[in-house]
Amino acid sequence: xxxxxxxxxxxxxxxxxxxxxxxxxxxxxxxxxxxxxxxxxxxxxxxxxxxxxxxxxxxxxxxxxxxxxxxxxxxxxxxxxxxxxxxxxxxxxxxxxxxxxxxxxxxxxxxxxxxxxxxxxxxxxxxxxxxxxxxxxxxxxxxxxxxxxxxxxxxxxxxxxxxxxxxxxxxxxxxx
Numbered sequence: 747x748x749x750x751x752x753x754x755x756x757x758x759x760x761x762x763x764x765x766x767x768x769x770x771x772x773x774x775x776x777x778x779x780x781x782x783x784x785x786x787x788x789x790x791x792x793x794x795x796x797x798x799x800x801x802x803x804x805x806x807x808x809x810x811x812x813x814x815x816x817x818x819x820x821x822x823x824x825x826x827x828x829x830x831x832x833x834x835x836x837x838x839x840x841x842x843x844x845x846x847x848x849x850x851x852x853x854x855x856x857x858x859x860x861x862x863x864x865x866x867x868x869x870x871x872x873x874x875x876x877x878x879x880x881x882x883x884x885x886x887x888x889x890x891x892x893x894x895x896x897x898x899x900x901x902x903x904x905x906x907x908x909x910x911x912x913x914x915x916x917x918x919x920x921x922x
Contacts, residue, residue, distance in 0.1 A: 749776075779844040786811050789889075808892035808906050810913075814884065842873065845918050849875035849885075853907070855898045858892065871907055873914055888914065 762790035763771075779796075784841045786794040791811040839852040856868045877884040890910040 773777075782809060787812075789813055806892070806906065807894065808890070810888060810890040810910060812886065812888050814886055842875075844873065844914060846873055846921065847875040847878050849873060851911075853916075865897060866893040868893045869896050869903040869907060871910055873917075878919055888917070 747799040783794065789811060790814040794809065795811070796809045797806040819862065824901050838854065839850050839866050842851045850873070852870075852872045852874075854870055856864070856870045858864055873888045873889040875885045875888070875901050877886055890907070892898075892903060894900055894906055894918065
């Protein structure tokens, strides 16, 4: 899968790029995609979505993953967790209803972290939703991240966040 993505991305480069530069670009892209996939696995992602096609010659530095939250505190909360117990620190959070599921949407900035090979600050939006009719209660996290144009509070970052929020309006549960 990564090889196909890299090959397609490199096919879009302008003609005449020196062969040595293509090899370097290929190696760097493979390294970055493997890192993203590894980080998604470490975050217990069920799905990883990456825009791989260029738009007007520009690659979008954005992704989102779907995963179940790792820790859901239930002690002392009665029948199960509530929204406040799941809500981590964020610059901004709102309660939401997505396809009948209660949850919340958080919006904030993740700082660069060289220890995790994260070179730039990123804009992050996360939806935490209760899976309808799950017994015991289960929750899913849909997490978006972008470095946009290098500034997490830029107009470009806002546009990409709006796009992700639009994607979330189409989110639907499928039940067997």
